[in-house]
Amino acid sequence: MIHLKVPIAKTYFDERDFELIREPLKSGWVVQGAYVKRLEEAVARFTESPFAVAVTSGTAALHLAMVALGIGPGDEVIVPAFTWVSTANAVEYVGATPVFCDIDPETFNIDLEQIESKITEHTRALVPVHLFGLSCDMSRIMAIAEKHDLMVVEDAACGLGARFGGKHVGNFGDLGCFSFHPRKAITTGEGGMLVTSDEKRYELLQALRNHGASLSDFARHDSKRAFLLSEYNHLGYNYRMTDIQGALGVAQMEKVDWLNKKRRERATVYDELLKNADFLKIPSCPPEMLHGYQSYVCRFTPEPVSTAVLPDLNRRRNDLMVALEEKGISTRQGTHAVTLLGYYQNKYGIRNEDFPNAWMADKLTMALPLYPQITDEEQQYVIRTIITEYKGIR
Numbered sequence: 324m325i326h327l328k329v330p331i332a333k334t335y336f337d338e339r340d341f342e343l344i345r346e347p348l349k350s351g352w353v354v355q356g357a358y359v360k361r362l363e364e365a366v367a368r369f370t371e372s373p374f375a376v377a378v379t380s381g382t383a384a385l386h387l388a389m390v391a392l393g394i395g396p397g398d399e400v401i402v403p404a405f406t407w408v409s410t411a412n413a414v415e416y417v418g419a420t421p422v423f424c425d426i427d428p429e430t431f432n433i434d435l436e437q438i439e440s441k442i443t444e445h446t447r448a449l450v451p452v453h454l455f456g457l458s459c460d461m462s463r464i465m466a467i468a469e470k471h472d473l474m475v476v477e478d479a480a481c482g483l484g485a486r487f488g489g490k491h492v493g494n495f496g497d498l499g500c501f502s503f504h505p506r507k508a509i510t511t512g513e514g515g516m517l518v519t520s521d522e523k524r525y526e527l528l529q530a531l532r533n534h535g536a537s538l539s540d541f542a543r544h545d546s547k548r549a550f551l552l553s554e555y556n557h558l559g560y561n562y563r564m565t566d567i568q569g570a571l572g573v574a575q576m577e578k579v580d581w582l583n584k585k586r587r588e589r590a591t592v593y594d595e596l597l598k599n600a601d602f603l604k605i606p607s608c609p610p611e612m613l614h615g616y617q618s619y620v621c622r623f624t625p626e627p628v629s630t631a632v633l634p635d636l637n638r639r640r641n642d643l644m645v646a647l648e649e650k651g652i653s654t655r656q657g658t659h660a661v662t663l664l665g666y667y668q669n670k671y672g673i674r675n676e677d678f679p680n681a682w683m684a685d686k687l688t689m690a691l692p693l694y695p696q697i698t699d700e701e702q703q704y705v706i707r708t709i710i711t712e713y714k715g716i717r
């Protein structure tokens with residue numbers, strides 16, 4: 324029997340990436356410069372956002388979003404319980420309080436029915452997360468935000484290429500935050516981007532990522548009297564992306580449509596192959612959404628799920644993941660429930676059962692290998708092995 328090695332993700336680099344990444348090295352300009360600017364323009368165009376600001380990671384984007392919106396001590400920000408930890412960490416960085424909301428087990432996104440019960444007089448903002456590349460229902464989120472006069476930061480870390488009702492995610496709220504980590508649609512190694520339609524906020528974000536400076540080094544370098552430093556009217560950070568990353572990002576954005584198309588096609592192949600594996604629930608995608616498939620995340624549900632049977636189901640899912648690993652197939656839990664993590668449990672006295680759907684998602688999700696260049700043979704091997712190995716799991 325063939326025995327392939329199938330990783331969870333693979334970056335896709337071609338000659339164009341190699342060509343552009345050399346350019347900053349040849350010119351000698353390696354800090355934030357012309358390529359970062361070009362990447363910002365490309366992302367703004369692709370997401371149909373008026374303004375984009377590159378930073379060092381999706382986490383840095385979320386942090387700057389909190390700073391730019393003036394969120395701070397005494398404020399509450401509603402975040403989903405099942406998301407990457409940095410969605411909540413960004414709220415902590417500014418001294419505000421993340422208020423967790425459970426998720427919808429169908430979509431893994433924040434449960435729209437529960438958001439309003441979390442709103443208090445201290446709530447300032449909502450952070451919907453478009454998890455794994457599936458948009459939240461942004462019309463309902465924006466209606467809640469308007470009704471309660473709340474700001475909205477979209478965590479679109481996984482969402483490049485994802486749309487709701489035809490509109491690209493990141494554009495619905497006050498700010499949208501993307502990640503270019505290697506498991507995302509495009510990569511710059513590490514990297515992130517904020518998008519906004521507000522010009523004042525755009526200017527503020529540019530200063531905040533550059534120590535609070537009124538002018539970037541690149542702009543200053545090009546101007547007369549470059550010997551004078553900028554004004555510093557904000558407490559800023561060094562969240563500048565390098566031009567080496569920017570150049571890679573430009574080359575990646577040139578093929579972003581193709582990269583997204585391949586992910587979607589490959590997700591459809593899994594949907595089809597998994598018809599014979601009723602113990603795995605495939606990712607759902609409501610008709611008004613265009614899924615980005617940053618990850619292809621299934622739920623291990625060989626029987627009806629409840630917290631009573633959760634330990635046993637979790638053990639069986641893990642046994643299956645171990646068996647797959649032994650056959651060269653990498654899988655991952657979808658992401659973690661932040662409400663199960665020590666820092667948050669200890670600080671806020673959270674118990675697992677306070678967010679049952681996030682808890683179950685943490686223990687039962689399984690991301691399958693997905694990347695634009697995955698082959699039919701690899702996908703068939705993954706599913707065939709899953710079905711065979713599942714039979715041996717008791």
Ligand SMILES: Cc1ncc(COP(=O)(O)O)c(C=O)c1O
Nearest residue numbers: 380381382407409480502503504
């Ligand atoms: C939902 C979500 N938010 C935020 C981030 C943080 O992005 P980065 O890794 O670029 O800091 C990630 C990345 O994994 C994510 O999945």
